[in-house]
Amino acid sequence: MIGQTLGGRYELLARIGGGGMALVYKAKDLVLGRFVAVKVLRQQFMHDEDFVRRFRREAQAAASLSHPNIVSIYDVGQDEDTHFIVMEYVDGNNLNEIIRERAPLQAEEAVRIASQICDALDHAHHNQIIHRDIKPHNILIGKNGRVKVTDFGIARAVTSSTITQTGSVVGSVHYFSPEHAKGVATGEKSDIYSLGIVLYQMLTGRLPFLGESPISVALKHLQEPFEEPRLVNPHIPQSVENVILKAMRKNPQERYASAKQMLDDLETSLQPQRLNEPRLHFPGDDDEEEERTLVIPALKPDMRMSGEETVARGEDGKRDAGFEEPKRRWVMPTVLSAVALVLVGILIWAVLALKGQLSPKDVQVPTVVGTKYEDAKAQLEQLGLNVVDPPPQKASDQYDVGVVMEQDKQDMSVKEGATITLTVSSGKELTPMPALTGSSYDDAVDQLKSLGMTEDRIVKKEEYSDSEEGTVLSQDPPANQGFDPEEATVTLTVSKGPExxxxxxxxxxxxxxxxxxxxxxxxxxxxxxxxxxxxxxxxxxxxxxxxxxxxxxxxxxxxxxxxxxNGYPAEAKEKTYNVTVSPAVEGTASTIRIVYSDARGQNIEYKTKKIQSTTTFPVTLVLAPDTEGEIKVYRDNQLVDTFPVPYEDVPAATEPDVPASTDPYADPGFGQDNPNGYPDGGQDNNQDNGR
Missing domain, CATH: 3.30.10.20 (Trypsin Inhibitor V; Chain A)
Structure with missing residues (x-):
């Protein structure tokens, strides 16, 4: 779009940024003669009426903000299918670039930047506008040091249909507040939480929460504590760390009540009496859940007896006085029972002996975890065991691909022919490759780095295309294919623009x-x-x-x-002049060079020739109205004569007064000393070789 003029007024000069939803261009306001920044909605959203409507409404709402730390909105417009917002142009860098180059920043600089952001948020909140996407990418730092917050309210225009398409909201998950991550309504304190993360990142050079996926990062915002800033950078004053700790409380009620309150705390945080103040403490910091032990009550002594014994004995454990011993009628039944038991025992022994001869033998199952599947399978089959094939697979960071990581039976005896299930490692759990095609190269790199990739494993290949310079044309691995961010190499083919x-x-x-x-x-x-x-x-x-x-x-x-x-214009006048030149000394050779200027050009070379006697050269000039021709004669590189020829002095129709015998091509030796000579005016080489 570079070179295009939007709304008949804003000439796009160069692309200076962009994200998943829009591209930002430096432009010239042709009416007011000033530079502006023009944000242009990406083509894939141009026909989403709901999105466009919200986009325009939020931009108009942001235009109502007037503050020295907020990028001003000048205009909102549409040029055919192109929707755009015209904003104040800030000559400088965004905070993300500064953090990448210089973090950790000095406490004084970080507090100064955060204070100006706070001042901007306080103004916006008083006008019932919540930013919802505070992050370093949306903070501009001018060359004069002035901080400007941009993209006020634009994040609110994102619909459910665009969250997963552009990656712009997911890409900000590192700055989400816990309530934002839950998907509940966000307010002023959500912006304060995000600003706390920005201040944390400025002072430590890192983000408080990282994860393998946006979901895992969001869960950490909800559940996990972050590493305290002074443990990362001991040079941070305790008073400044206290500001971060309060701004980043998971419970919104424990954060600053307003951006103004946070601003007041920042402005005094570097005063000498506060630098070593005690660490901020919150009531819930030391609470731990009490472990509860289930106590099983002991049995009472009389409950340990059988039911009959409890009836037969009194409380003192002695027999009751009225109890009678039974008569000895038990002898015969006892003898018969003993004989039966012996016969049953013999029968059982015989069955077990026969079964031992017919049943499979026992096999001790060895542990094969950590062994390659093929080797483990061969070892178990050699012992007479069966192995499930193909084996189930499972991701593992501990075991290499194809290595047994689990077995359902190990270090135990089983019958020969038993089946053993071995679970084999499929390698590390892979992360789905994000869709990067169509985004800018810088945005693609940021997405990959947020997944844990290092920039040295991102290969950039450039080629000419009709796409805008810096646009990702293709990617390898392709979108949604699993890859390991810690080891994989990603190749991005990037447009160099049209050749x-x-x-x-x-x-x-x-x-x-x-x-x-x-x-x-x-x-x-x-x-x-x-x-x-x-x-x-x-x-x-x-x-x-x-x-x-x-x-x-x-x-x-x-x-x-x-x-x-197709020839000279009708008003052109043409005349041939006979120029007579003598050598410096008659009979001695002199080099004569003739140059002329007329409507065909200046200082056109006519001829260079050596003469020993007076010689006449016919020079033809073509003149245009209101111009003057000129003939210059050089002898031995010295200007000896100049003949001005005004247009008015040439008759409209004049026959050359040169005899036919003066045709230069009839002159013996013509063109030998000057093979490029043209008596009729020649070709305009725009040179004056003699001066």
Whole structure:
């Protein structure tokens, strides 16, 4: 879109940023003559009416904010299908670039930046506008040190259909408040939490919560404590750490009540009496859940007896006085029972003995965890055991691919022929590759780094394309394929923009010569726009070209328009002058050089020739109205004569007063000393070799 003018007013000069939803360009306001920043909605959202409506409404709401630390909104408009917002242009860098280059920042600088952001938030909150996307990317630092907060309210325009498409909201998950991560309504204290994270990042050079996926990061905001800033950077004053601790409380009620309250705390945090103040303590910091032990009550002594014994004995454990011993009627039944038990025992022994001969033998199952599956399978089968094949697989950070990580039976005896299930490692748990095609290269790198990749494993391949410069054209691995962010190499093919060449100079060429020259430079002649017009150049040669002059940069394949001379204009006057020149010394050779200027050009070389006697040279001039021709004569590199020829002095129709015998081609030796000489005016080489 560079070079395009939006709304007939804003000329886009260069791309200076962009995200998942929009691209930002530096532009020139042609009406007011000033530089502005123009945010242009990406094409995939241009026909989402709900999104566009919210986008415009929120931009108009942000335009109501007027504060020295908030980027001003100048205009909201639409040019055909293109929706755009015109904003104040800030000449500087965003805070994310500063953190990347210089973090950790000095406490004084970090507090100064955070204070200005607080002041901006306080103004916005008083106007019932919540930012919802405070992060370093949305904080601009001008070259004068002024902090400007941008994108007020734009995050609210994101619909459910765009959250997973663009990655712009997910990409901000590192700055989400816990209530934002829950998906509940967010308010002023959500912005305060995000600002606490920005201050943490400025002072430590790192984010408080990192994870393998946006979901894991969001869960950490909800559940896990962060490493305290002074443990990362001991040079942070305790008073400044206290500001971060309070701003980043998971319970919104424990945070600052307003941005103004946080601003007041920041402004006094570097006072000498506060630098070593006690660490801020919150009531719930030391609470731990009490472990409860389930106590099983002991049995009472009389409950340990059988039911019959409890009835038969009194409380003192003695028999009751009225108890009678039974008569001895038990002898015969006892004998018969003993015989039966012996017979049953013999029968059981016989069965067990027979079963021992017929049943499989016992096998001790060895532990094969940590062994390659093929080797483990062979070892178990050699012992007469069966192995489930193919084996179940499971991701593991501990075991390599193809290695047994679990077995359902180990270090125990089983019957020969038993089946053993071995679970095999499929390698590390892979992260789905995000969709990066169509995003800017910088945004793609930020997404990959947020997943744990290092920039040295991101390979950038550039190629020419019709897509905007810096746009990701393709990716490897492809989107949604699993990859290991800690080890994988990702290749991004990035657009270099359209291929360009330098425009050749076609002036003075014939049509066929121009076609050949354009073809050699991967350009083409616009056959529909070849114009023939009068001109003061040789008939049949090109005297004008478009769209660019010599050496200007144009895209490969550009169609070039040319203008070809069909002869001199009707008002042109042509006259031949006989110029007589003598050598410096008669009979001694002198080098004579004649140069002329007329409507065809300045200082055109006519002839250079050695003479020993007085010689006459016919010089033909072509003059245009309101111009003056001129003939200069040099002898031995010294200017000896100048003949001015005004247009008015030349009759409209004049026959040359030169005899036919003065035809230069009839002069013996003509062209031998000066093979490039042209008695009829020659070609305009725009040189004056004698001066």
């Amino acid at each position: 360009t060449v330098k425009m050749p100079n076609l002036i003075g060429m014939t049509l066929e010569e121009a076609k050949a020259e354009l073809l050699k430079n991967n350009l083409r002649l616009d056959e529909q726009k070849i114009s023939y017009e009068p001109s003061y150049v040789t008939k049949g040669t090109i005297f004008k070209q478009f769209p660019a002059e010599q050496n200007e940069t144009v895209q490969v394949g550009t169609a070039v328009q040319v203008w070809i001379s």
